[in-house]
Amino acid sequence: MDTPHFPIYMDYSATNPCDPRVVDAMIPWLREHFGNPASRSHAWGWEAEAAVEKAREQVADLIGADPREIVWTSGATESNNLALKGAAHFYKTKGKHIITVKTEHKAVLDTCRELERQGFEVTYLDVQSDGLLNLDVLKAAIRPDTILVSVMFVNNEIGVIQDIAAIGALCREKGIIFHSDAAQATGRVDIDLASLPVDLMSLTSHKTYGPKGIGALYVRRKPRVRLEAQMHGGGHERGMRSGTLPTHQCVGMGEAYRIAKAEMHEENKRIRALHERMLAGLKDVEEVFLNGHAEQRVPHNLNMSFNYVEGESLIMGIKGLAVSSGSACTSASLEPSYVLRALGRSDELAHSSLRMTIGRWTTEEEIDYAVATIKENVAKLRELSPLWEMFKDGVDLSTIQWAAH
Amino acid sequence: MAYSEKVVDHYENPRNVGSFEKGDETVGTGMVGAPACGDVMKLQIKVNPITGVIEDARFKTYGCGSAIASSSLVTEWVKGKTLDEAASIKNSAIAEELALPPVKIHCSILAEDAIKAAVNDYKQKHAH
Numbered sequence: 001m002d003t004p005h006f007p008i009y010m011d012y013s014a015t016n017p018c019d020p021r022v023v024d025a026m027i028p029w030l031r032e033h034f035g036n037p038a039s040r041s042h043a044w045g046w047e048a049e050a051a052v053e054k055a056r057e058q059v060a061d062l063i064g065a066d067p068r069e070i071v072w073t074s075g076a077t078e079s080n081n082l083a084l085k086g087a088a089h090f091y092k093t094k095g096k097h098i099i100t101v102k103t104e105h106k107a108v109l110d111t112c113r114e115l116e117r118q119g120f121e122v123t124y125l126d127v128q129s130d131g132l133l134n135l136d137v138l139k140a141a142i143r144p145d146t147i148l149v150s151v152m153f154v155n156n157e158i159g160v161i162q163d164i165a166a167i168g169a170l171c172r173e174k175g176i177i178f179h180s181d182a183a184q185a186t187g188r189v190d191i192d193l194a195s196l197p198v199d200l201m202s203l204t205s206h207k208t209y210g211p212k213g214i215g216a217l218y219v220r221r222k223p224r225v226r227l228e229a230q231m232h233g234g235g236h237e238r239g240m241r242s243g244t245l246p247t248h249q250c251v252g253m254g255e256a257y258r259i260a261k262a263e264m265h266e267e268n269k270r271i272r273a274l275h276e277r278m279l280a281g282l283k284d285v286e287e288v289f290l291n292g293h294a295e296q297r298v299p300h301n302l303n304m305s306f307n308y309v310e311g312e313s314l315i316m317g318i319k320g321l322a323v324s325s326g327s328a329c330t331s332a333s334l335e336p337s338y339v340l341r342a343l344g345r346s347d348e349l350a351h352s353s354l355r356m357t358i359g360r361w362t363t364e365e366e367i368d369y370a371v372a373t374i375k376e377n378v379a380k381l382r383e384l385s386p387l388w389e390m391f392k393d394g395v396d397l398s399t400i401q402w403a404a405h
Numbered sequence: 406m407a408y409s410e411k412v413v414d415h416y417e418n419p420r421n422v423g424s425f426e427k428g429d430e431t432v433g434t435g436m437v438g439a440p441a442c443g444d445v446m447k448l449q450i451k452v453n454p455i456t457g458v459i460e461d462a463r464f465k466t467y468g469c470g471s472a473i474a475s476s477s478l479v480t481e482w483v484k485g486k487t488l489d490e491a492a493s494i495k496n497s498a499i500a501e502e503l504a505l506p507p508v509k510i511h512c513s514i515l516a517e518d519a520i521k522a523a524v525n526d527y528k529q530k531h532a533h
Contacts, residue, residue, distance in 0.1 A: 313469050388467075
């Protein structure tokens with residue numbers, strides 16, 4: 001299949017193109033089959049309900065869950081809100097302490113901040129320099145009043161895979177609810193909730209080649225996990241999330257997850273080969289650093305810092321590539337990536353990072369083009385960089401008194 | 406974020422990239438910014454000791470496209486100016502010329518600071 005657009009898309013961790021098979025499956029539910037799946041009194045509703053329930057089974061199937069454990073939401077942000085606020089509110093009489101990790105997505109961190117404003121206490125754990133959570137650090141943070149732990153499955157910026165099985169086992173042993181944000185994990189790593197001790201899992205559609213605007217929260221039935229609803233109304237989704245279900249969106253996510261289940265093993269082999277090709281092409285560039293653990297990561301993500309080159313200027317140079325940067329300048333804030341900072345990366349290296357994420361339609365030719373254009377632009381910008389000049393002259397940059405502004 | 410044509414032009418074809426010998430008596434060097442903040446500019450001016458006019462300039466910049474463009478632009482602007490004329494270049498003029506958005510105004514401020522630092526360095530070398 002051809003690349004959908006130029007520039008070459010290497011930002012699959014931001015979103016995925018929707019698989020054409022998914023689009024085809026959705027269209028009828030936007031056209032002639034418009035019924036409300038909650039309409040119980042006529043065939044328009046019945047057929048829509050059947051479509052939604054089939055999709056629910058497809059979603060459950062990818063993660064080894066029971067369809068009754070799937071609650072539709074608008075995406076991972078809503079799932080994270082529902083999981084954290086819902087569990088915290090329901091279990092607040094048991095305790096008020098929550099544990100999460102500094103490298104979580106903002107949808108978890110900001111929700112935790114809100115829970116702090118509501119009177120909960122939150123511990124934000126550091127990660128190791130490879131991005132992984134040390135289990136002993138988690139153990140030490142657990143208190144008698146800890147009710148909830150939230151650790152993401154696959155990190156969105158650096159692609160590292162946390163040891164969810166071990167973290168879940170520890171939480172289970174201590175009787176603590178365990179939530180994991182799996183937005184970046186579905187279709188990339190095997191998930192079997194029949195054996196994986198996770199109580200709540202946030203899912204999204206658009207990072208697994210489905211449409212945006214739909215996601216789900218897995219809520220374990222055995223042992224049963226309870227939530228307080230955050231969205232009130234018609235009592236849809238067994239009272240956990242009211243609101244008319246968007247049939248076409250549910251169908252799209254279901255189809256996307258069905259394809260993922262059927263094809264992910266073959267697809268991931270291909271993507272691993274592309275990952276290795278890209279890494280081989282870039283790893284010998286002088287002063288380049290891989291961000292995140294080298295093996296304990298999804299092959300879709302390659303996050304590297306090109307020392308003495310500022311990330312935004314590099315992105316401006318490699319204009320044939322659609323990638324993202326941990327550099328402050330590409331975002332509205334002037335702070336560099338908090339994820340890279342949490343790894344203990346210096347501000348300079350955080351400012352010099354490039355996140356390249358690949359997927360279903362990435363080709364070898366695109367990888368080769370990317371490697372060539374990155375190398376060329378890094379060399380060009382280093383010629384422009386006073387820091388590179390000083391490094392080459394043997395000046396230790398950490399000894400210089402910079403006039404911070 | 407879309408860049409203005411002038412920013413892109415300076416980024417693609419930066420003017421006067423390079424370095425003069427720091428110890429040269431006719432050279433003033435200004436280095437401003439910090440790697441931790443994501444931009445460092447080094448601006449050097451070569452001054453005619455008789456006339457006090459800046460005859461040449463060089464820069465190297467670590468930073469975003471707007472920072473590179475701001476410093477490239479001022480190497481063109483300072484040439485032919487006296488030290489005091491150069492030191493009176495305002496960041497607002499740089500920002501206006503390059504059509505910098507508000508979030509990039511700090512790049513023009515840094516470029517103004519770089520000129521002042523280079524002029525001061527030259528003046529200090531020649532303060533007897």
